């Protein structure tokens with residue numbers, strides 16, 4: 001066993017890629033020239049964005065991944081207002097030749113940029129031999145409306161919008177408003193941009209055609225502080241002469257009921273500004289104002305986040321967003337000026353889109369005329385329905401994540417969310433319907449009310465998967481079926497809970513930005529998707545919602561309630577920026593959040609007496625076998641211990657951040673504070689034998705200080721056996737809740753107990769990851785036993801079948817099982833160190849790091865260990881190849897000898913430690 005000291009136990013640094021495709025309407029630039037820099041992106045991974053949010057962007061690129069390119073020694077970037085000026089006559093920026101290996105987040109230092117401005121840019125680099133590459137292809141970005149003063153438009157809506165109850169319930173949602181306006185284009189158009197947003201949700205059409213392919217736009221931010229705006233290229237929608245624009249507007253997160261908050265006293269509004277540039281250089285702007293008309297008597301009767309949507313085809317207003325429509329029966333709208341205190345900013349992460357379609361794996365007629373469709377996968381989004389109906393008939397569409405034991409829909413876990421859609425047909429025949437302004441978390445769809453003379457068919461329902469449109473970027477596979485299922489469940493868990501913001505769950509009457517759940521999944525999320533901008537945007541919401549006194553709400557966007565803050569939850573403000581920095585290499589995330597981190601630490605300090613803090617915490621939430629006297633959902637680990645541990649952690653991360661940003665004096669101050677908290681922590685919570693003396697001994701009580709490096713080396717050595725004893729007492733099962741579970745693999749790794757971690761991970765009995773899989777899980781569950789084949793649904797409530805927190809094990813699977821880990825921020829230095837264990841005979845993963853693809857694929861072949869890896873240019877990697885180091889190692893098919901690409905650094909008892917330059921390698925050892 002390998003013990004490290006507090007000082008030496010520096011937090012595991014491992015980083016990762018991002019590379020996000022941006023919002024709608026972008027062209028992609030992929031260079032075909034394999035000598036030039038590739039994948040040119042701005043800021044947090046945006047490719048040729050329009051409506052971009054950042055007037056001081058940064059630039060990133062990748063070097064071509066071929067055997068000639070090992071690293072960059074210099075670069076030159078040029079930027080211009082017109083692509084024809086590039087590369088020689090750049091009028092906005094010429095970086096000149098910069099001697100540097102930096103390929104990530106190079107800050108723009110050209111002329112000041114303003115709203116609407118378009119910048120074209122390209123670059124070249126010099127390689128390890130000082131050879132110049134070709135110029136890259138030209139990339140571009142176009143700024144959106146950056147200031148409130150850029151908006152001439154007004155918020156519009158009907159003077160009074162009614163609410164409608166979902167059938168047979170008392171749950172009300174606003175009726176959907178339809179707003180429209182005709183306008184005239186009388187010259188030849190060069191370009192056109194539609195800038196648009198809503199207090200609510202919008203869908204816009206111009207001349208009868210939907211603009212863009214976003215759903216649930218503009219998304220969810222703290223609307224009283226910041227509303228994100230969207231930009232669309234409207235050129236292809238417009239024609240000379242009369243045009244029409246129409247907008248459907250629903251309540252969404254802004255105007256609908258949400259947990260704790262209930263029904264807000266606001267109603268939905270929309271605002272848009274269509275700017276048309278003519279070939280003669282003139283610009284004409286069409287805006288939302290008093291001249292628009294509106295109705296609430298359209299086909300979408302109501303729509304709510306929790307309660308679903310009702311569509312009445314008899315109310316369709318044919319061609320309402322075209323110039324032929326007669327709107328004389330529609331009402332005049334009211335218009336309001338924009339609020340000076342609410343910032344309108346271009347959306348800074350990917351919009352929600354329909355990203356995948358699932359077809360049912362089976363259908364069951366549970367009663368005459370009632371059919372259940374099994375999508376085979378618990379998913380989030382909406383169904384697309386194509387079903388025969390009779391005129392005036394109403395189709396009822398119900399959803400469920402699970403079935404009851406009698407095969408009927410189980411909806412109890414939706415709690416107060418009605419989550420049902422309705423469709424009324426206007427004529428006999430096949431209808432086609434897909435809800436617009438709601439979403440559901442479901443595996444099963446139940447239809448009733450269709451034409452019962454027809455034979456139910458799988459083609460009636462398609463599952464439309466929706467979430468923020470980041471690129472999924474990880475390939476992980478292994479020789480073990482259940483481990484692969486776990487990987488799939490983690491991915492689906494993340495996808496289902498990243499619908500514009502990180503949520504606890506996507507189905508019941510919560511779907512809220514619970515901060516604790518977010519901080520535990522964040523590290524893993526980077527392995528699964530290009531989530532850099534996703535987190536950056538939500539972090540801005542965190543800052544928006546942080547109180548003056550530094551308190552960070554337990555849900556963001558905040559829904560109010562009596563909880564001001566909570567340890568382990570609110571620490572998201574220090575943890576997520578730091579984790580994002582480690583994985584992307586983006587210092588910008590630390591710059592943006594440092595002040596908020598300090599404020600949060602200040603909040604702790606204001607509640608501390610001799611470094612022990614009085615604060616609320618949800619504790620080690622949903623710890624299995626909790627004997628909590630009041631509420632079994634709370635774990636039994638001492639709250640005082642948890643709060644103090646997180647206080648120390650936030651102080652530590654703030655000190656690290658100060659260091660990176662060059663605030664040395666502040667860094668020192670926070671380091672001293674951290675040390676002081678650690679001293680008190682040891683004294684208060686441990687005896688001299690390393691045993692917990694505050695509250696019951698639990699796995700989590702030991703994991704927190706060991707993971708956060710709160711103990712002196714001597715005490716670490718004494719505490720570790722107590723942790724192992726706690727694990728042994730449970731027959732090597734976990735006994736950890738939301739806070740402890742993600743720390744278990746990190747700590748067992750640190751103390752050299754990977755075999756034990758393998759054993760815990762591969763357990764089939766409760767509580768364990770495979771236990772839920774054995775009960776049929778296709779996503780991560782809120783509890784390991786939310787449902788069991790033997791006993792049915794957990795009686796304790798909190799039975800979400802799509803809760804990503806326990807998916808935090810994903811990080812260990814990629815870092816340890818596949819063995820891909822960043823050891824210098826953003827993957828500048830990589831460690832490839834797979835650890836075979838448990839019943840595994842092979843595992844493989846490929847990861848799109850900021851520098852390019854990293855891969856590791858290993859298998860046991862007889863008595864040999866085979867490893868194949870790929871290391872991207874401009875990085876270095878240390879490879880630990882397991883094997884009998886008394887014997888030799890084969891590299892690329894020949895007996896190893898030191899050469900310019902591969903050097904043997906050392907041999908441990910179990911592994912050869914090699915240093916390699918970028919490239920592809922294979923290794924074989926006797927094992």
Ligand code: BGC
Pocket residue numbers: 504505510514515516517618621
């Ligand atoms: C949510 C959790 C959340 C918790 C706070 C629950 O209702 O679903 O995931 O973190 O409340 O304890």
